[in-house]
Amino acid sequence: MPADALACVASYLKPGAQGSARLVCRSWKRGISLGITKLQPRLQSPLGNHVSLYLTKLRWDEIKLLLAAFSGCQELNLTNATMTADCAQHLVAGHSLARIKVRSDCFKPTSSRSAFEELQAFTETLQAQAPNIIIDLEVHVNSVEFRTSFDSSLQPLVKLPSNVKAVALELMDISPTPCQMLDVAHFKHLRALNIAGQRLCANSAIEDSTFKLLGQLALLENLSLSWLSHVSDEGLLEGLIGLKKLHSLVLVDVTKVTDNVIKTLQATWSHLGSLSLSNCYLLTDASLSVFESLPCLYNLFLSGNGQLSSLGMARVKQRVKLTTFRQCGVPNGSRRQR
Secondary structure (H helix, E strand, C coil), X not given: CCHHHHHHHHCCCCHHHHHHHCCCCHHHHHHHHHHCCEECCCECCCCCCCCCCCCCCECHHHHHHHHHHCCCCCEEECCCCCECHHHHHHCCCCCCCCEEEEEXXXXXXXXXXXXXXXXXXXXXXXXXXXXXXXXEEEEEEEHHHHHHHHCCCCHHHHCCCCCEEEEEEEEEEECCCCHHHHCHHHCCCCCEEEEEECCCCCCCCCCHHHHHHHHHCCCCCEEEEECCCXXXXXXXXXXXXXXXXXXXXXXXXXXXXXXXXXHHCCHHHCCCCEEECCCCCCCCHHHHHHHHHXXXXXXXXXXXCCCCEHHHHHHHHHHCCCXXXXXXXECCCCCCCC
């Protein structure tokens, strides 16, 4: 069978089946390898001289050999690797490689640079030697990193080289800081956003003026927000109504979610598959008809909403084909006191 035909066949196989097909013979190994466009290698840590316990893990200097063997590879996923800036020297432009996926917390501090400085140096080196390779960056930041690397601002991320596209942003346990720190509208390529403030803070870091910036993230597919007490129902509508590509939405302890918000956003949620509205205690049975009308919905979480009756949620479960349905309602007629 010609190599081009085998490459086409490989594109329809799962990774495990691709590996098995490569073992048939030399010609199949060569042809199947051409059809594998995405790789996620297991790599040894570049820190220290200890030998990996996993003999199947590659050394970083073997990356070039890997890309030569899989010359059709277009995307290299390094989100599970431990990395430093020096790792960039092993990633050169060649063959079909066009995109590399990395995570900010994969970079480890060295004696001369912080973890974020290692990330900066990595992207700058890669841009210099392979300017056509796009870096998809998943950013995971906690409160400690804000104090050490970001100085209560996301500006260092905005200043990364032009070939770096921040596709995911996670801000965890962030205490109240100036609103400009959440000016996420700078990240036009963002597809996933997760913001969780500190639950017991008296003041929220996000208010209506900041929340409406989310409406500018037209590519956003996954959004998770927790403990937003200062965003009004009007602010929620202004920030969410423009997000027409959402596949997953999580709102936990977002206290101003009302029936009106849910009904107004119904048309926007045509692609929504997973919806979590936990502890949004202003919701009543009037919003349940919206969930029944969402064509792609398969996961629904409504725990902690005391004004939703058990009878109403049972009706939703009966009428909507859900893979997962989690509820924590009360008997019909009971109400939760807040």
